[in-house]
Every structure is written in C-alpha cells, then in structure tokens.
Amino acid sequence: MGHHSPITGRVAVISSKAIGDSLLLMTVAHNLQLNGATVTVFGRHIHALRKWFPGVEVRPPLEPATAQTALADFSLVLALHPTLDLTGTHPRVVLLDHLCRSGSQEPMARRLFDFCRNELNLPVTQNINGLTAPADLQHRKHTSRVIIHPTASTADKCWLKSRYVNLARRLRRNGFDPYFVLAPEERAGWLDVVREGLNVPAFDTLEDVAASVYESGWFIGNDSGIGHLASNLDIPTLSLFMRRGIARTWRPGWGGGQILIGSSFIPGARLKERFWKYALTVGRVERAFARLRHATAQVSTQAAPAVTTPAFVRETV
Incomplete structure (x- = not known):
C-alpha cells in the first residue's frame, strides 16, 4: 500500500480487542492526525483511555449491525486485524495485519511507525502514539x-x-x-x-x-x-x-x-x-x-x- 498524495478527509481507525494491539495502532492514528487527517478511533480499550489521548475523537466499539451506517462518512477505514467483519461495510478498508508477519527484526511499534513513514508517505512522522498522562499524576512517583x-x-x-x-x-x-x-x-x-x-x-x-x-x-x-x-x-x-x-x-x-x-x-x-x-x-x-x-x-x-x-x-x- 503506497500513498503518494496526502491522506485527507475523515479516517476511521478500528482498534483491536487486545490492549496492546490497540495502543500500537494508535501510532497510525496519531501520525495521520499529525498530518492533517481527521481521525476517529473506535474501540473499547482506547475509549477507556480517551482522556489520555487528548485531541483525538474516540468512540465506543462498533456494533456489527450499525457499522455500515457509522462508517458512511469516512473516506478510509484502517484496522490492524479483521476483528470486525468489515466486508461490505465500506468501500475502502485497509488491514495492516501483514505487518505482524513481515520478516522485520523490529517490534510492532516500530513497524507501524515505518508504515506511516514509508507506505503512507506521511511527511511528518513521530514514533509515538500520543498517549499522555493527566497532569495530576507523577511519573514513577x-x-x-x-x-x-x-x-x-x-x-x-x-x-x-x-x-x-x-x-x-x-x-x-x-x-x-x-x-x-x-x-x-x-x-x-x-x-x-x-x-x-x-x-x-x-x-x-x-x-x-x-x-x-x-x-x-x-x-x-x-x-x-x-x-x-x-x-x-x-x-x-x-x-x-x-x-x-x-x-x-x-x-x-x-x-x-x-x-x-x-x-x-x-x-x-x-x-x-x-x-x-x-x-x-x-x-x-x-x-x-x-x-x-x-x-x-x-x-x-x-x-x-x-x-x-x-x-x-x-x-x-
């Protein structure tokens, strides 16, 4: 998947049922938003941590019966795994599970960052996902x-x-x-x-x-x-x-x-x-x-x- 023109418009990111996978995919959400896309994240774990992702629209997980309607206004749908059957729900669905099976020596966090930089060709990229602790907490207190x-x-x-x-x-x-x-x-x-x-x-x-x-x-x-x-x-x-x-x-x-x-x-x-x-x-x-x-x-x-x-x-x- 190579993109030579900027990804604009509204992008839906469907996060996994797993906590780790959900956090990893937020790297893509963060970098898309950094480059001007309007990102909405759907998922249980990220919704639970929505206060820790300031500036990102986060919604509860999609329900199969209403997924097509919920995704109708998005230009692109991204997911790491096919945890929800998106067949027929949207004309442009991109799964990133091929990154899990690549021969890379890098961990998934780095692979997703490299995907943003090398496959999405985003001009500005950061190897982070935007997770930010509330100001009233003290790191390693x-x-x-x-x-x-x-x-x-x-x-x-x-x-x-x-x-x-x-x-x-x-x-x-x-x-x-x-x-x-x-x-x-x-x-x-x-x-x-x-x-x-x-x-x-x-x-x-x-x-x-x-x-x-x-x-x-x-x-x-x-x-x-x-x-x-x-x-x-x-x-x-x-x-x-x-x-x-x-x-x-x-x-x-x-x-x-x-x-x-x-x-x-x-x-x-x-x-x-x-x-x-x-x-x-x-x-x-x-x-x-x-x-x-x-x-x-x-x-x-x-x-x-x-x-x-x-x-x-x-x-x-």
Missing part, C-alpha cells in the same frame, strides 16, 4: 513499586503462578513493593496471594490501571497488553517471552526495557512453547531485573513518556 502482571490473553504465555509469587516475596525482602495487576475476573484465582499480604489492588477501569502503572517504578510481566502499556508510559519493563521469534515482533517497543526468553536452552518450537515456563527460574528473572535496574541507571530518565525510540531494549539470558 513510587520508585520501589514493581508492577507484576502475571496473566495474559492465553495460558501458554503465562509464567508459573508459584514463581511469580516467589519472585514477589524476594522483591519485598529486597525493599521493593510488588503490585499484582489483575483484571476483575482474574482476582478470584489469586486470593491466596492477598491472604499472604502481597498487594493485589482492585482496579475498576483500565484508566485506573494506567494511573497506577504510570506512577510505579518498574514492570515485570508476561507478553501482554499491560506490558505494552507500561512501555508506552516509559516505565522500565522486563517482559517474559516463550520464544525469541514471538518476542522479536511483540516485545514492548516504546520505553527502555529488557526481554527474557524462557526457552533459550530448549530445542524446537513446540517444546519451547510447552516447557518455557518450567525452564525459566525465579533466579534468572531476579538477575534480569537487576540488569534492568543497572541499565536504567545509565540513561537519563524522562518525566514524560518517551517520544522517540527506546533508550535501550536488550535481550537478557
């Missing part, structure tokens, strides 16, 4: 707070619960304040963690989660949307992945951080996906977190989300 996100969209992405709990105990002994971030429907499976005295705060909205993450010092978690959110808010992240190939595409790509491949010493993709969570020890994660802290200390810490490429993104073993 609680420097010892470590956000732990132990769940993900699928169980195969999740490191073992018992090891996350053990990691939290060790962090607490070392002076950190681990905070488990869970969706409301996930809390019932973690009540034993609450009884142990570890912090499992209740969040009513995604905006509440974002505020807590923004004021925290660190993030450790699975390959998940909350990891992308933390990176987007320039919180140093340690992300645990099952395979290097998955990490290459889906690692957080905004703020500085590190990735840890749980299957580094396991042969074969199937075995890696099955056994990575057992092979990855608490000690390895602890050592990776120590390296993350050291790397963070070597770079200047900004008081607002990063606006260019990450200061550092390293794979650690």
